[in-house]
Amino acid sequence: EKQLRPAGSFNTARIRLSDGQLAHWLNGMKVLECDVSGEGWRERIADSKFREYDRFGVRTRGHIALQDHGNDVWFRTIRIRDLDEPMPGTEQREK
Numbered sequence: 001e002k003q004l005r006p007a008g009s010f011n012t013a014r015i016r017l018s019d020g021q022l023a024h025w026l027n028g029m030k031v032l033e034c035d036v037s038g039e040g041w042r043e044r045i046a047d048s049k050f051r052e053y054d055r056f057g058v059r060t061r062g063h064i065a066l067q068d069h070g071n072d073v074w075f076r077t078i079r080i081r082d083l084d085e086p087m088p089g090t091e092q093r094e095k
Helices: 039-046
Strands: 013-018 021-026 029-035
Touching: 029 039
Parallel strands: none
Antiparallel strands: 013 021, 021 029
């Protein structure tokens, strides 16, 4: 039921990984939510086309992968934020 924009238009995506919980929104609609911290996640990777990539899907910091499905693809305005840091535009007060 995900809503994709027509060819030639950009879709928007948001991916959040926090405490082993992964969520993905596409054009404002949550399309995926799963636990990536357990054995079930490791089994899914082992059964996937990504199994040959060392440590794919198990790092919680430092690496992202951008994927296409055999067609031309463009990416723009990619932002990566550390969830342990305050949100942009907010001040962190001392306790």
